[in-house]
Amino acid sequence: MSVTIKQISELCGVSRGTVDRVLNNRGKVKPQTEQKVREVAQKLGYKPNMAGKALAARKRDLVIGVVLAARGNAFFDDVLEGIRGAGRELSDYGVSVNVHTMKGYDVNQQCKLIREIGRNVNALIVNPINDPKVASEINRLTECGVCVITLNTDIEGTQRLCYVGSDYILGGETAGGMLGLLTQGQAQVGIVTGSIKILGHNQRITGFRNIIRKKYPNIKVADIQQTNDDDDQAFIKTEEMLRIHPEIDTIFIVAAGVMGVCRAAQKFHPNNDMTIVCFDKTPSSEQMLKAGIVKAIVCQQPFTQGNKAVHLAYDYLVSGKKPGQDSFFMKSEIKIEENL
Amino acid sequence: MSVTIKQISELCGVSRGTVDRVLNNRGKVKPQTEQKVREVAQKLGYKPNMAGKALAARKRDLVIGVVLAARGNAFFDDVLEGIRGAGRELSDYGVSVNVHTMKGYDVNQQCKLIREIGRNVNALIVNPINDPKVASEINRLTECGVCVITLNTDIEGTQRLCYVGSDYILGGETAGGMLGLLTQGQAQVGIVTGSIKILGHNQRITGFRNIIRKKYPNIKVADIQQTNDDDDQAFIKTEEMLRIHPEIDTIFIVAAGVMGVCRAAQKFHPNNDMTIVCFDKTPSSEQMLKAGIVKAIVCQQPFTQGNKAVHLAYDYLVSGKKPGQDSFFMKSEIKIEENL
DNA sequence: TTGTATGCGTTATCAA
C-alpha cells in the first residue's frame, strides 16, 4: 500500500494541510516543520495519488486550449481525433479541452488566436508558425502562467514546456531507406518538396540524403522542385521535371501535393513502373497507395501525437510536474497497401 | 459539468444509496423508484466518473494476475514492459498487477499455474496454449467470477472476456506485400516456419499466400520447412533447403530461429543478395537487420498489447463494463534499419 | 426497501 499525506501528517504530528503546503510549495510553513515533513515524505517514498488529485482537480475546472492550423489539411484529422479522444478520457478528471482550428499559415492570424484563446486557458497546445511574432506571443503566455506545448512543429526562442511531434530527420531517413530497398539501390530520384522555407521539409530531405549517401551510392538526386503544398503546382512542377529529366524513375514526395505529383507521374509512366514514396496518410495518399502508384507511405503517428500532447498538458496542470523530456518524437511508421 | 449520482438523487427525491443500487443493479429497490431513477439518469446522460470510482476502488484491493509463457523468449520482453508499465500507471487507481512467467509450452504446468494464481486474483491475463485442458481451467476461473483475458494467442471454447494480440493473417499479408515490393514481384521463396501445429504460424503463411496469389503471380514458394523455433534446427533445415533448392533467392521466416536461418543463408549467399523478411524485433533479428541480412521485420506492437490487456482488465474490474470488442488486434508494423 | 454515515487521497477555505 502506498504512502498518503495523512500518514505523513500523523508521523510528523502536524495536520494534512501543512503537509500539503510543504509538498506543493505553497509557502507559509515554518522552516523546521517543512524540513521535517520533507524528510519523512522522502523516507517513506511518498508519491501523490493521481486518483485523489484528479478528483480534487474537478473543483478547479481546468481548461486546455488547442490552436491548430489544421483546416483544409487532411493530415491533421487524425491529430484532432487524438486530441478529442484525450479530451473525452480526461473529462472525468477535471479538465476540458477546447479546440480551435485555423486555415493556412498566416502569422498575424495565429498570433491573434493565441492571444484570444490564451486568455481563458490553463494550458495551450499549438502548432506554431516558426516566426518571432508567434514566439513572443507564446512567451507572453508562459509568463502569465499558461503552459504551452508545441505540437507537430516546434519553434525556437520560447519557453514552451515541450515539443510533441514528428522527428523529421528520422522520417526522411526512413523514406530514404525504403526507397533504397525498393529500388535495390539503383535510382534517379526527383525530389518534390513543399517549400524550402519550411524546416520540417528540409529536415526530411536532409535525412533522406544522409541515408543514400551512406548506404546507396548509386541513387542520384536528379532534380528538386517545390509545390507549396498545392496539387496544381505539384502537377505542373512534376510534369516539367519529368520532361526535362526523363531519366527520373523514382520520386520522393516530401510534403503535400501527392495527387498532383502522381497525376504527372502517371502521364509519363502509365504502367506504375515508377517508385514513389510519400509522407502521411490522407485520403489521397491512401488512394494512390491502393492504386499501386505510391509504393509506401511514411507516417508519424498523428493520433498519438495529438493524444500525447493533451495528456502531457493534463499531467502538468494536475500534478504540476514537468515532462521528463524536452521533445517527444513520434515513431516513423512505414505503411504499404497491406498494413495501411 | 457532468452529472453525478448526488444530482440524480436530489432530482428524484431519493438518497444517493438508492441511486447507486439502481445504477449498479444491486437490487433491493422498489420498481417504481428504480424506473424513475433510470429515467432521470438516462435523461441527464449520466456517465460514472472514473476518478471517483478509482478512488473508491482502492478500498477493495483488486489484483490482476498474469501468466505468461515468456521465459527464454525475447519477444515477450516488450510485452512484459507494457504490462509492468500499466501496473505502475494503475497502482494509483486501486489495482496491483502480479506477473508470473513460465518457460516453454507445457500444458500441465500452465494449467497448474493458472489454477494457483487464479485463486488470489480478480482478473487473469494469459497467453494460453490452445489445448482443451487449458480451456477448461480458464472456464473454471470465469465461473468463479474471475475475468480472463487472452494475450498474444487466443484459445477456443472459453468464456474469456476478450483477446488482445497479433492479427496473424494481417502480419503474413504485410510480410507478403513487403517481399513483393522488395523483389519487384520476382522471387523463389523458401518458407521457414516454427511448427505447422501452431495456429498463428499457419495464419501468417495463409496471409502471405493470399497476397502473393493476388498481387504477385511471379513469386513462387519453392519449399517450406519447420524449425520448432530452434536456432540449431533452423540452421540445419535452411541449409538443406538451400542445397536442394539453389533457385531460392528469398526467405520468409515465420517464427523464431532467425539467427539459424541467416547463418545458413550467409553460407550460400555471402554477399547479402538474398531477400529475407522475418517477424518480431528481438536482439538477434535486430542484429541481422543491421547487418543487412534481414531486409525487414514485421512487428506486432508488443508493448501495446501487454499494456492494453492490463487496462482492459482494470476497466472491467472497476467500471464493470465489458470491452467493446471481442478481439483487439494490433497493427502490423514494418521495421527497416532506419526506423527500427 | 430506503437512508445515513464514513472513507478513499487531495485540495481549498476558513478560522485560530
Added chain:
DNA sequence: TTGATAACGCATACAA
C-alpha cells in the same frame, strides 16, 4: 504559521 473541516464522486456497511 497552523489546524480543522468540507468537498470532489463513488461505494459500502449499517441503521432504520
